[in-house]
Amino acid sequence: MTRFLRASPNAAFMLLAAYFVVNFLVRMALPDSLERDEAQQILLSQWLAAGYDTQPPFYNWLQYALIQITGPSVFAISLLKNGMLFAAYLAYGLAARTVLKDRDLAIIATLSLLTIPQIAFEAQRDLTHTVAVVFAAALFLYGFFRTLAAPTALSYLVTGIAIGIGMIAKYNFVLLPAAGLLAILFDGEWRQRVFDWRLLLTVAAALAIVAPHALWLFDHLALASGGTMEKLSDGSTTISSQILEGLLSLVTAILGFSAVTVVVFAIVLRGNLWRALSAGNRWTALIEAMMAIFLLALLLLILFAGAAHIKDRWLTPLLLVLPLYLCLKIEAAGLGNALQLKRFAPIAAAIMIAVPAILFGRVASAGLTGDYQKLNVPYDAFARNIADEGIRPAAILTDDTHLAGNLRLHFPGIPVVSEDYAGFAPDVAWSATSPVLVVWRKENGAAADTATELLADAARFGNGRPAAAPDLHRMELPYHYGRDGRRYSISYAWVYPAEE
Numbered sequence: 001m002t003r004f005l006r007a008s009p010n011a012a013f014m015l016l017a018a019y020f021v022v023n024f025l026v027r028m029a030l031p032d033s034l035e036r037d038e039a040q041q042i043l044l045s046q047w048l049a050a051g052y053d054t055q056p057p058f059y060n061w062l063q064y065a066l067i068q069i070t071g072p073s074v075f076a077i078s079l080l081k082n083g084m085l086f087a088a089y090l091a092y093g094l095a096a097r098t099v100l101k102d103r104d105l106a107i108i109a110t111l112s113l114l115t116i117p118q119i120a121f122e123a124q125r126d127l128t129h130t131v132a133v134v135f136a137a138a139l140f141l142y143g144f145f146r147t148l149a150a151p152t153a154l155s156y157l158v159t160g161i162a163i164g165i166g167m168i169a170k171y172n173f174v175l176l177p178a179a180g181l182l183a184i185l186f187d188g189e190w191r192q193r194v195f196d197w198r199l200l201l202t203v204a205a206a207l208a209i210v211a212p213h214a215l216w217l218f219d220h221l222a223l224a225s226g227g228t229m230e231k232l233s234d235g236s237t238t239i240s241s242q243i244l245e246g247l248l249s250l251v252t253a254i255l256g257f258s259a260v261t262v263v264v265f266a267i268v269l270r271g272n273l274w275r276a277l278s279a280g281n282r283w284t285a286l287i288e289a290m291m292a293i294f295l296l297a298l299l300l301l302i303l304f305a306g307a308a309h310i311k312d313r314w315l316t317p318l319l320l321v322l323p324l325y326l327c328l329k330i331e332a333a334g335l336g337n338a339l340q341l342k343r344f345a346p347i348a349a350a351i352m353i354a355v356p357a358i359l360f361g362r363v364a365s366a367g368l369t370g371d372y373q374k375l376n377v378p379y380d381a382f383a384r385n386i387a388d389e390g391i392r393p394a395a396i397l398t399d400d401t402h403l404a405g406n407l408r409l410h411f412p413g414i415p416v417v418s419e420d421y422a423g424f425a426p427d428v429a430w431s432a433t434s435p436v437l438v439v440w441r442k443e444n445g446a447a448a449d450t451a452t453e454l455l456a457d458a459a460r461f462g463n464g465r466p467a468a469a470p471d472l473h474r475m476e477l478p479y480h481y482g483r484d485g486r487r488y489s490i491s492y493a494w495v496y497p498a499e500e
Contacts, residue, residue: 039405050216112323136166160202164209246302279333383410
């Protein structure tokens with residue numbers, strides 16, 4: 001593998017392209033059921049909006065555009081995710097080439113993204129908005145470093161595009177360019193980049209991309225921020241306990257994000273890691289300043305905004321740079337040598353084999369382990385049984401976003417409404433031949449009680465016309481890759497308009 005990686009300047013990118021093709025094929029081989037974030041994307045692809053909920057809409061917009069071409073499908077979900085992840089690795093590799101002189105270290109830096117669990121595994125398993133911010137952060141690092149090393153109008157433009165994308169990918173992304181801007185103020189030469197007229201290209205590109213969502217955000221600030229603040233806070237009765245929990249969660253998040261990467265570099269360096277960390281140059285000083293500013297912002301959030309739960313994936317915009325930072329340290333210490341790529345290549349290869357194997361195995365082995373995943377739930381069988389009843393619903397209503405997305409996947413062309421997104425109000429022709437299908441369940445597969453409020457809400461499709469008594473049913477369906485006798489329960493009801 002080492003010989004292949006050195007065979008051409010783009011060999012690492014070709015290897016990564018093959019890797020993401022394999023991940024795409026693995027996802028296609030798994031059942032047509034959806035993880036939580038995947039289901040949300042399928043559900044929200046029914047309409048285009050400047051904003052939807054607590055997450056900015058960049059990934060939603062891309063998924064919407066692709067689904068307009070392919071229809072709601074696992075193909076569309078997997079194609080976008082793997083395409084965007086590959087683009088992120090590509091941008092990161094270009095950033096590495098910009099600041100590293102040693103070609104082997106640039107390869108190691110690029111492939112070392114595989115050592116970050118949140119990017120290598122969790123992003124493949126389910127995450128969507130985090131995938132978008134990984135791409136935005138990698139593109140920003142490339143544009144930003146390129147602008148500092150050899151500024152051109154294009155590098156300023158790329159930086160602005162990355163900032164715009166990042167700010168509508170994840171709100172916490174804003175800390176990355178802010179940290180970068182503050183960090184270069186400490187360097188006399190780089191400080192001049194701020195006063196270059198080409199910075200107007202950066203600002204214009206960022207504003208053009210952000211503007212549609214920013215206008216929406218101005219009118220929906222409570223909606224966009226409410227859920228995030230609830231996740232950050234733990235409702236502690238004392239300030240001291242909240243601060244302590246917040247600091248502990250921050251340390252845990254940093255370790256969770258970076259520990260594997262640091263261990264891998266320790267193995268590759270064979271005892272020289274501390275020596276490398278004690279070295280530095282202009283680039284490492286810049287990154288260290290950015291890290292300090294970013295972490296200071298998080299500390300202020302803990303101390304003054306009541307944040308008590310910092311998650312590791314929230315650190316993605318900043319800590320994404322960690323592998324590149326470590327490679328810069330190695331180069332600054334003069335420790336780069338040909339053996340490092342030889343040691344690192346088997347680790348990268350092992351991860352590339354393990355990730356798709358685990359993604360497939362955790363679902364395919366459910367019958368043996370008894371640990372059923374969301375992809376084991378037989379939504380396709382439910383849809384087939386509904387079709388066999390010979391009734392085409394005018395609309396489908398549920399109070400569960402994850403369930404709603406899966407129903408949208410298996411009932412193409414039929415509006416699916418979730419109580420979590422009640423603002424989506426499709427024009428539905430409710431009649432005696434086209435009733436509303438109301439669906440509910442318990443996520444653990446147990447039989448669900450009657451959803452009284454949900455059933456009553458089905459009358460919303462009648463334009464004031466009352467509903468008849470619901471026709472209640474329940475299906476007990478075998479899991480994908482399940483054991484004999486294990487069943488998943490889904491309850492549903494046909495709701496017709498009352499006779500006049």
